[in-house]
Amino acid sequence: MITPEIRLDEVSKFYGEVLGVNRVTLRIPPGITSLVGPNGSGKTTLMNLITGLVHPDRGTIEVRGISPRNPEQLMRFTGYATQYDAAPRGATGYEFVSAGLLLYGYSSEEARRMAWKALERVSLTDAANRKVAAYSKGMRQRVRLAQAIAHDPEVLVLDEPLNGLDPLVRAETIALFREFANRGRHVVLSSHVLQEVDVISDQVILIANGMIIAEGQIRGVRDEMHEHPSQFLIRCRDASRIASILFEMDHVTEIKLHEDRLGMLVWTRSRQEFSRALTRIAGNGSPIDSVMAADENVDALYEYLIGGGR
Amino acid sequence: MINNSFRLRQVWMIARLQLRRVFFARRSLWVYLLAFFPAIIFIGHGIEVKIKRERWGGHAVTTPAKLDSVREGDTEEEVIAKAGTPITDQRFRRRDEEEPERRYMRYYDGTRQVNLWFRSGLLVQKSTSNLIDFEEDRQVYAGVFQYFYLRLAIFFGCLGIFMNLFRGEMMDKTLHFWMLTPVRREVLLAGKYLAGLIAAVVIFTGGALFCFAAMLWPQETAEVQAFWRDGGASHAFWYAAAAALASLGYGSVFLAAGLLVRNPIIPAAVLLLWEGINGFLPAVLQKLSVLYYVQSLCPVPAPMDSDTPALARMLLAPAEPAPAATAVLGLLAVTALVLWFASRAVTRLEINYSTD
């Protein structure tokens, strides 16, 4: 039985003496998975390895049971929108998308229909007959996405797919990813715009210097970092009093009162104890309007993990 | 359903997609120029002959017998009395000489031109040459085909066409599009090779045949008809076959070079040198070249350049030409072997645009 996941076992890739990725072991389930890391951290190498554009020096990779060394099988259910901003000379958007489809064995008529459908999904039908070379950056991004989704793949790999897209198209594109993920498909994307990853990802993989630093759901990853103080934003009417109670507790490391005296930002080492303390305070008659995790996003994780756990 | 027939369809599909880029790319223009340049020169030669024939034929044509009767030592008047009015008659005097003026006359007998130089009123030199010499032109064509087409045009043309298939796309950062299609790397290689081969064969075989036709164009009709009767078609066929097989062989070598090494100019330079010194090598080594087999197919042996130094002539020891079947099979075998190496290399090929 084919496992519907992407598996990487002890995968290493070196470019001469330069490290690409080092001993990466991953299990990527269906859904939206974001690869997050600074430039040169190995995100693109990882995606190229998954799609067979480069081969690992060590380790094995399987995408839904198929080795990337077998493009004939792999690319039937995989689409990859790379970050390479080039297109074949003289090709129009439509030609760019439809040409590849012919190699899947589709008839010209089917390829034509599928190409138009893909172009429609990325809102590029108006410009389809213009040369790709004349496209703007955002349009080129979209035409690459159209090419990657044209054959309706089970696994969609996207390198910085939201780069250069205007807000409206960005929202449509994210919706497209979500739709793919909801159908039990893989959407693996990389991004350095952390906020957008935070919103759309089912899981994140944090990568730095070619090594995986953390993986899983954002909340789950966050929970594992006990030593890193969590931040909570509390809105309440008697902020000064509640702050003084909280400050007596060992797990609370810092409190900042809001200027309006109706809220505060609390740093705590223990989310559980903090939760119990708040329950007690509320039970003792101090009204608390709201409690919100202030750092449960990729930015905070990213800064903490990549930045060396400050 | 993936089977071999589907893969063959993929090969053809890749070739079709690639062909447009190979044939109509702006960077391919120089390949056409290489292939058709000799034909342009032959056409120029033909036009020159036709113009002369028309212009001289308009004058009174002197009979060959009359022209043969003209001897060195005859006076100007005697020559005119024997041969009549010349088609060209020029008198000139060198400024720095005190000698009497010289005179040059040209006669035309319908096929030959006879040039006469007079000094002090006496015929001092007589030279006869055909206005156009079919045999000589065939020799010239053989030289053009073997020295220009095989050693230069097809060599550099294939270098450009076949290296462009992988290395060129690596340079343009577009190779990954092919590698992200559901196609075996070997199928991709075969498709691209087929596209390059079709282009090279059409361009160079077309160029060589067009040049052959341009060579025949100004010749006397009777001679051309006799040539076709005496196996002229087989000459044309073997020239075409040699051009096609040269494209096949050089194409595979440059395709493999483009895959195996980052800078294919190095193997190209080595191959150019190897093919260049081919004639000087021992017979066994001569057989390890594309040129040896292709030249074996040529119907007319290439004339040796008159400028070749005596020492080089002495060292040149062309190996016995291979029989046609051996030459064709030998080239096909070499091509198959090289393509097999290329297929190994293509499966290991990685996208690494930054290093090119």
Place this chain on the structure above:
Amino acid sequence: MAVYKRGYRRYQGHLTGYWSRLLALPRFAWSRLMAQRLVVIVMMVSLFWPLACGVFIYVSNHTELWQGLDRGFTRFLEINPRFFVIFMNFQAVFAVLLAAFAGPSLIAPDLANNALPLYFSRPMSRADYVLARMLVLLGLLSPVTWVPGVLLFGMQTGMAGWDWFQLNWKIGLGILGGFLLWITFVSMVAMASSAYVKWRIVAGGLVLAFFFVLAGAGAMIDNILRVEWGSLLNPTLAVNKIWRWLLGAEALPGPEAYEHAIALAVMAAGLLWVLNRKLRPVEVVS
């Protein structure tokens, strides 16, 4: 913050000297080229022939080594303009090979990566850039052309004596001038090819093709049209005839040396036109 008000002001301080600025490019390029194994190998191989010629000069000047040999052989051992022309012909081929391997990496990457504006945003004009790049090639080709040539001439002078020098000093000048002419021309071909195709590898092939194909085309024109002017297209033959004229060696049949010189000048003008057309980025206006 009104950033635009800060306005750009060019650097007003002291500039380094013109030549020191110009030589910054060759300095780095030479060290990069010398790190390439292939360039070093070709350079090394190209020095074998001068070494053999040096041995020949040594043997030729030691009459005791070949006494008793027949007249034909002793004439063969004579050091004359013909000997130096043969020496130069061999080295000319190595100069082309070196230019084909090393030349294209000088301009093509700058064009392909749009790096020219970076150069010209410094106090450097297009002419300076071309000159600097040409200096790289001239510096690279010199050790395989005029340097060993002049050394061999010096060796012959040292062994044959002052009298020989008085009779043959033109050969020394011919070697120097002839090689400088050739390496300048070859450098221009390499740079123009590099600027024309922008792709390093193809540019290398174009350099080789320029010399080989033009020679072939010239011979073809001569043979088909039964003329002699076709050889004017052949730069290698052209320079050979010019060398023969400079060194006082026996002239080859066909067009005269001055006609070939004009043909070479026309080709050089064409190459300069290509460079002028292709190297057009933003330029600092002084």
